[in-house]
Amino acid sequence: xxxxxxxxxxxxxxxxxxxxxxxxxxxxxxxxxxxxxxxxxxxxxxxxxxxxxxxxxxxxxxxxxxxxxxxxxxxxxxxxxxxxxxxxxxxxxxxxxxxxxxxxxxxxxxxxxxxxxxxxxxxxxxxxxxxxxxxxxxxxxxxxxxxxxxxxxxxxxx
Numbered sequence: 442x443x444x445x446x447x448x449x450x451x452x453x454x455x456x457x458x459x460x461x462x463x464x465x466x467x468x469x470x471x472x473x474x475x476x477x478x479x480x481x482x483x484x485x486x487x488x489x490x491x492x493x494x495x496x497x498x499x500x501x502x503x504x505x506x507x508x509x510x511x512x513x514x515x516x517x518x519x520x521x522x523x524x525x526x527x528x529x530x531x532x533x534x535x536x537x538x539x540x541x542x543x544x545x546x547x548x549x550x551x552x553x554x555x556x557x558x559x560x561x562x563x564x565x566x567x568x569x570x571x572x573x574x575x576x577x578x579x580x581x582x583x584x585x586x587x588x589x590x591x592x593x594x595x596x597x598x599x
Contacts, residue, residue, distance in 0.1 A: 442509040449523050450516050461502050473501035483538025506531050510551055527552035528579060534572070544569055550579070550599060557582045558599060566597055575599070 445457045462468055467478040475482070475498045477491075482498060485491035513524035532548035535541065545568070552558060566574075573593040580587050581596065 442505065442512065446509070446512045446516055446523065449513075449527070450518070461505065470498060470501055473498050475501075480538070483535075485539050487539065506549070513552070521553070524551070525553040526555045528554040528558060528582060530579065546572055548572070548575065550575070554582050564597070564599065570594075570597065 442459065445459065448454050448457060462470075462479045465480055467480050469476060469478055475494050477494055477498075479498060482491055482495040485495055510524060510529070513527055513529070514522050516523040518526050529551045530548065531551065532546055534546065535543055536545045536547060550558065551560070553560065571592045571594055573591040574595055575597045577587060577590045577593045578596045578599050580590070582599070
């Protein structure tokens with residue numbers, strides 16, 4: 442995460458990705474305090490102890506994301522901060538690994554996109570809204586208007 446901030450700050454790139462955990466990953470994150478593998482915990486079998494461990498693991502990942510946002514916010518960039526000028530997408534392609542549910546995805550869009558995004562909101566979209574609708578809208582905000590993306594059915598009001 443620090444390297445991404447540094448690359449943005451040095452204007453080496455303004456586009457980067459980081460995959461914290463692939464849905465099928467058996468990665469273990471010892472700093473989270475959980476010793477079980479990510480994928481196995483995502484299939485919690487409705488066992489409360491497994492759900493609790495998975496929640497702790499997800500809170501660890503969210504804390505890393507929060508750290509990243511804090512670094513962006515505290516890094517000057519022109520007339521604001523890197524966060525003011527960034528568009529950051531965080532989330533998962535699956536909402537319930539136990540059910541293999543790909544709807545109602547937990548997604549966060551952060552940053553001001555140089556004044557193009559308004560923060561401090563929670564937007565709930567109609568059920569079964571494709572993720573590609575959000576991606577299409579993000580492309581619009583990046584100045585890359587695209588008619589259709591994957592299974593998109595329209596745009597999300599962001």
